[in-house]
Amino acid sequence: MTTHGVSRRVVLRLSAAVSSLAWLVPGRAFAETIRRRLPWAADQTDRPVQRDERPGFIFFSPAEAAFVEAVVARLIPSDATGPGAIEAEVPRFIDRQLAGPYGEGDRFYLQPPFPKGTPTQGWQMGPPATVYRAGIAAVDRWTAATYGKPFAALDTATQDEALKALEDGRADLSGVVDAKAFFTLLLQNVIEGYFADPIYGGNRDMGAWRMIGFPGARYDLTPWVSRYGEAYPLPPVALTGRSEWKPRS
Amino acid sequence: MADPAVDVVLVGFGWTGAIMAEALTAAGLSVLAFERGGWRTAANDFALPFDQDELRYMWRHHLFQNVAHTTITFRNKPDQQALPMRRLGSFLPGAGVGGGGVHWNGQVWRFLPTDFQARSHNLERYGADAVNADDMTVQDYPVTYAELEPYYDRFDYLCGVSGKAGNLGGAIMAGGNPFEGPRSRDYPNPPLNMPYGPSLFAKAAQGLGYHPFPHPAANMSRPYTNPLGVQLGQCTYCGFCEKFGCGNDSKSSPQTTILPVLMPRPNFTLRTYCEVMKVELTRDGKHATGVSYFDENGMLGFQPANIVILSAFMLENVRLMLLSGIGPPYDPRSGSGTVGKNYSYQIVSSVNVFYDDKITNPFIGAGALGMIIDDFNGDNFDHKGLGFIGGGYLGALNTGARPIETHPVPDKTPKWGAEFKRAVADNYLKTVPIVTHGAVMSHRNNYLDLDPTWRDTFGRPLMRMTFDYTDNEHKMSDYLTDKAAEIGRAMGGREVKSNKRSGPYDISPYQTTHTTGGAIMGADPKSSALNRYLQSWDVPNLFVAGANAFPQNAGYNPMGTVAALSYHCAEAIVNRYVKAPGPLVQA
Numbered sequence: 001m002t003t004h005g006v007s008r009r010v011v012l013r014l015s016a017a018v019s020s021l022a023w024l025v026p027g028r029a030f031a032e033t034i035r036r037r038l039p040w041a042a043d044q045t046d047r048p049v050q051r052d053e054r055p056g057f058i059f060f061s062p063a064e065a066a067f068v069e070a071v072v073a074r075l076i077p078s079d080a081t082g083p084g085a086i087e088a089e090v091p092r093f094i095d096r097q098l099a100g101p102y103g104e105g106d107r108f109y110l111q112p113p114f115p116k117g118t119p120t121q122g123w124q125m126g127p128p129a130t131v132y133r134a135g136i137a138a139v140d141r142w143t144a145a146t147y148g149k150p151f152a153a154l155d156t157a158t159q160d161e162a163l164k165a166l167e168d169g170r171a172d173l174s175g176v177v178d179a180k181a182f183f184t185l186l187l188q189n190v191i192e193g194y195f196a197d198p199i200y201g202g203n204r205d206m207g208a209w210r211m212i213g214f215p216g217a218r219y220d221l222t223p224w225v226s227r228y229g230e231a232y233p234l235p236p237v238a239l240t241g242r243s244e245w246k247p248r249s
Numbered sequence: 250m251a252d253p254a255v256d257v258v259l260v261g262f263g264w265t266g267a268i269m270a271e272a273l274t275a276a277g278l279s280v281l282a283f284e285r286g287g288w289r290t291a292a293n294d295f296a297l298p299f300d301q302d303e304l305r306y307m308w309r310h311h312l313f314q315n316v317a318h319t320t321i322t323f324r325n326k327p328d329q330q331a332l333p334m335r336r337l338g339s340f341l342p343g344a345g346v347g348g349g350g351v352h353w354n355g356q357v358w359r360f361l362p363t364d365f366q367a368r369s370h371n372l373e374r375y376g377a378d379a380v381n382a383d384d385m386t387v388q389d390y391p392v393t394y395a396e397l398e399p400y401y402d403r404f405d406y407l408c409g410v411s412g413k414a415g416n417l418g419g420a421i422m423a424g425g426n427p428f429e430g431p432r433s434r435d436y437p438n439p440p441l442n443m444p445y446g447p448s449l450f451a452k453a454a455q456g457l458g459y460h461p462f463p464h465p466a467a468n469m470s471r472p473y474t475n476p477l478g479v480q481l482g483q484c485t486y487c488g489f490c491e492k493f494g495c496g497n498d499s500k501s502s503p504q505t506t507i508l509p510v511l512m513p514r515p516n517f518t519l520r521t522y523c524e525v526m527k528v529e530l531t532r533d534g535k536h537a538t539g540v541s542y543f544d545e546n547g548m549l550g551f552q553p554a555n556i557v558i559l560s561a562f563m564l565e566n567v568r569l570m571l572l573s574g575i576g577p578p579y580d581p582r583s584g585s586g587t588v589g590k591n592y593s594y595q596i597v598s599s600v601n602v603f604y605d606d607k608i609t610n611p612f613i614g615a616g617a618l619g620m621i622i623d624d625f626n627g628d629n630f631d632h633k634g635l636g637f638i639g640g641g642y643l644g645a646l647n648t649g650a651r652p653i654e655t656h657p658v659p660d661k662t663p664k665w666g667a668e669f670k671r672a673v674a675d676n677y678l679k680t681v682p683i684v685t686h687g688a689v690m691s692h693r694n695n696y697l698d699l700d701p702t703w704r705d706t707f708g709r710p711l712m713r714m715t716f717d718y719t720d721n722e723h724k725m726s727d728y729l730t731d732k733a734a735e736i737g738r739a740m741g742g743r744e745v746k747s748n749k750r751s752g753p754y755d756i757s758p759y760q761t762t763h764t765t766g767g768a769i770m771g772a773d774p775k776s777s778a779l780n781r782y783l784q785s786w787d788v789p790n791l792f793v794a795g796a797n798a799f800p801q802n803a804g805y806n807p808m809g810t811v812a813a814l815s816y817h818c819a820e821a822i823v824n825r826y827v828k829a830p831g832p833l834v835q836a
Contacts, residue, residue: 032520032521032522033518033519033520034288034512034519034520034521035515035517035518035519036513036515037512037513038290038509038512040290040292040293041293045293045294045296046294046295048299048305074665074666075666076665076666076669077667077670079667081667081670081671081674082670082674084670102309105317106315107309107316107317107336107337108316108317108335108336109317109334109336109703110335111704113702115332117332118324118329119755120325120753120754120755120756120757121324121332122323122334122335122338122755122756122757123336124332160666163665167664187664187665191653191656192308192653195303195652195653195656196303196304196308196653197302197303200304208652209652211674212656212673212677212678213677213678214612214651214652214677215612217302218487219297219298219487219497220485220486220487221485221486221488221612222483222484222485222486224613225442225443225486225613226442226444228444228445228448229445229607229608229609230610231608231678232612239298239301
């Protein structure tokens with residue numbers, strides 16, 4: 001949807017103050033009756049986000065950041081194969097995602113009640129930011145009770161053991177969040193941050209794309225369709241171009 | 250306050266809405282379409298290169314329906330409590346002008362002639378048990394393939410489908426699908442160029458005696474001007490079709506095939522960001538007077554119309570019927586009632602072939618780029634002794650290996666850690682995926698009704714979906730997966746990994762958006778909600794266009810058949826209904 005520099009969310013909130021009915025109509029500010037034309041508007045392109053260059057973390061507290069950095073370093077470790085999640089700046093990606101509309105659950109149905117479901121009924125939790133906040137605290141309490149330290153302070157072998165217990169749903173998080181669901185969310189967000197376009201804060205310098213050979217946002221691959229078995233020779237390109245084209249930050 | 254009356258009001262403006270609006274305005278009718286999302290165009294909404302953004306479009310659902318406002322509730326069995334689908338997963342309906350037609354792959358299929366006689370054909374060939382097992386409620390379509398052929402053809406040419414005919418007027422053509430129903434003419438465009446992976450699949454399948462052919466694709470193999478005079482550009486194989494808008498005008502969508510011609514017509518009006526609340530009826534409930542809707546000022550409006558056509562995503566079509574009190578709601582215990590009956594889906598699985606020495610570049614892609622065999626679809630093979638009916642196509646498709654979604658690893662690889670990372674790095678460029686795309690029959694306990702607990706932002710009950718696979722589907726899907734693995738092994742890779750679909754249906758992982766049924770077409774009002782022209786048996790000036798009309802699903806992508814049924818419906822409205830309003834089929 002075309003935005004005008006102001007997110008629809010903000011518009012909706014403003015509208016809600018004016019009219020009790022207005023919030024019922026998503027995007028009412030842009031509704032229109034279209035006759036005898038093909039609408040097109042200059043300068044209203046639904047551009048992607050600007051890369052958030054602010055230093056440090058926006059959403060995570062220092063303790064939460066330590067937890068997330070420790071987790072992602074085990075899920076995609078640093079080694080000779082290619083960048084680890086730390087070098088790819090995946091923690092920064094997750095931080096920015098949770099500080100934004102995704103963290104708020106802008107595309108999640110969040111109406112109560114929240115009864116416990118079967119595994120096939122999917123996500124039955126609050127928005128991702130809430131799940132992270134509660135989940136990190138719950139895991140740190142559980143590792144403290146089980147291993148005597150918060151997750152980030154454990155040695156890597158114990159961290160792996162703890163992560164396996166989360167993955168298998170064996171860790172008892174006292175009902176705060178479902179261990180398996182929280183682990184699945186963490187892993188999904190790590191994969192996202194590792195392989196998403198660098199404008200979102202992770203996949204630094206397209207290192208993960210280089211590692212696997214994904215060429216990114218290439219416009220025309222036609223000449224390569226029928227060149228069977230040949231490696232694609234060009235480096236990856238991101239939405240903002242190639243990292244070689246501009247000075248490193 | 251009532252707006253000026255129109256001949257036809259459309260609810261929802263995706264593919265079916267655009268097809269209907271074009272056909273009806275061309276015949277001189279005044280048409281007004283409501284769309285709950287906004288206007289969308291490539292230049293403003295998915296321009297190059299930012300349309301190639303996997304996170305935003307696929308994982309953050311930028312072009313999809315926002316379930317924060319309206320979702321469904323889901324359960325596998327009628328004795329469970331259905332819970333809200335709190336985020337999209339298994340299927341991805343569209344939102345906004347163009348609907349799912351903006352982010353689809355462009356896989357354009359025709360159902361097999363026998364798919365339209367799923368009950369009578371299977372009954373005759375395999376006996377009563379075959380069509381009654383697992384509480385099956387399979388029914389025949391009230392139309393035949395031959396009747397729909399001209400309308401299938403019309404959509405093929407509207408979309409500029411790239412492909413190779415396998416059956417031209419009864420003559421089997423080498424290199425096409427020999428199992429398909431007869432075509433009146435070839436595809437408008439030649440097949441897309443075939444990448445390495447699909448060519449390896451085709452060679453192996455051919456060697457095993459199967460009949461590979463190029464997947465019919467609404468991705469342009471060359472520049473194309475359609476019969477309405479709208480031009481599309483040649484596909485560049487960038488690998489961002491499925492779940493993305495095409496910034497290159499190379500994929501057929503309402504925007505790239507219909508809207509440039511439709512929008513300027515004086516007898517057409519589009520109203521965006523208007524949510525239709527329900528179809529309003531006369532006091533006796535037998536005639537629609539129009540629709541009520543919330544307009545851009547948050548005010549409830551009323552749009553009078555002589556004809557109402559529901560052309561939203563099929564789940565919303567069924568919900569609007571239930572919310573409006575049109576037709577008897579289906580009751581699974583007694584089997585009576587029609588609205589909500591025979592909800593169905595598809596069952597998909599896959600096989601990965603891993604090579605040591607072959608670079609397959611799976612990121613080279615287009616939405617419908619690949620080689621397929623149809624030897625195990627529908628009733629193209631003998632089902633005697635197999636314990637199931639139905640089938641599906643299988644094949645190697647290069648839809649674009651975007652890496653968040655696609656990073657296949659060999660069997661027994663951990664899901665994280667150094668070994669996982671190594672496996673992703675080693676295998677990404679050296680794999681070929683084979684997919685199976687299986688039918689789901691209809692069953693007594695798979696249905697739609699209104700949820701008693703959860704509501705949308707307007708306070709209306711959500712749709713409640715009760716659905717699970719039965720033995721018929723699992724046996725069929727396992728059979729297809731084994732066939733895919735057989736071909737995979739003949740492709741000469743290091744390893745073939747089978748990803749069978751096991752266990753109950755899960756609402757979370759993406760599978761396919763091919764949800765069907767709930768307001769099905771049929772021969773009589775006792776067993777169906779709509780007649781052969783998609784006309785409601787109960788409210789004759791209401792037509793309901795979409796995959797909701799399928800009595801059960803077939804092993805193909807639905808859009809070709811949805812489009813054909815829509816054209817068939819539009820022609821009946823123009824040629825018969827407007828001259829003599831009333832039921833087009835006597836009950």
